[in-house]
Amino acid sequence: MKWGRQVSHKSQVNHVDVELAVVLGRCRMPMQQLLRMGRGAVIPLDTKESDQLWILANGHPIARGEITIQGDRLCITVTEAADVHEFNAAA
Template identity: 55%
Template sequence: MSAGVAFWGSYFVSNSQVGAVPVEISVLLGRSVLPMAQLLRMGRGAVIPLDAHEHDEVWILANNHPVARGEIQIFEEKISIVVTRPANVYDFMAIGN
């Protein structure tokens, strides 16, 4: 098999084909557990407290799977995330337990 080609089931898949697959990236700032009654009473201006602090690392998710940790950065009024290290899936699963 040549470089840049992978065997997947009964198909040969090239790196260019895999590279074209869209991946949704999301960032998890923190979590909160609230009673449903409190959630239903919330309206505009309600504040949801999170289990995170200002300088904590955030979780970077690819298709809802943890892939890295990062830090929030604001540059020219745009929010971005700087990747700091790979994700430890076991740490992610332990959140909230």
């Protein structure tokens, strides 16, 4: 599209905000059990301590990573690109 001046699509895309989220793990449970949960309830996840986490961009898996600590902040260090099929199979 051209309206007086040419605008680079790459330039436009570079300014779009993307929401990143990290999935620690997943769990399935009956609704009855979920409704009984209160403060202090423990939710068992399907993730081991050594497992990599999923990094999502706008809900789509883009990478795997591991938790690191920098100062007083939790961070995620990217370790590899995501395999979408593996992510969907784990759901």
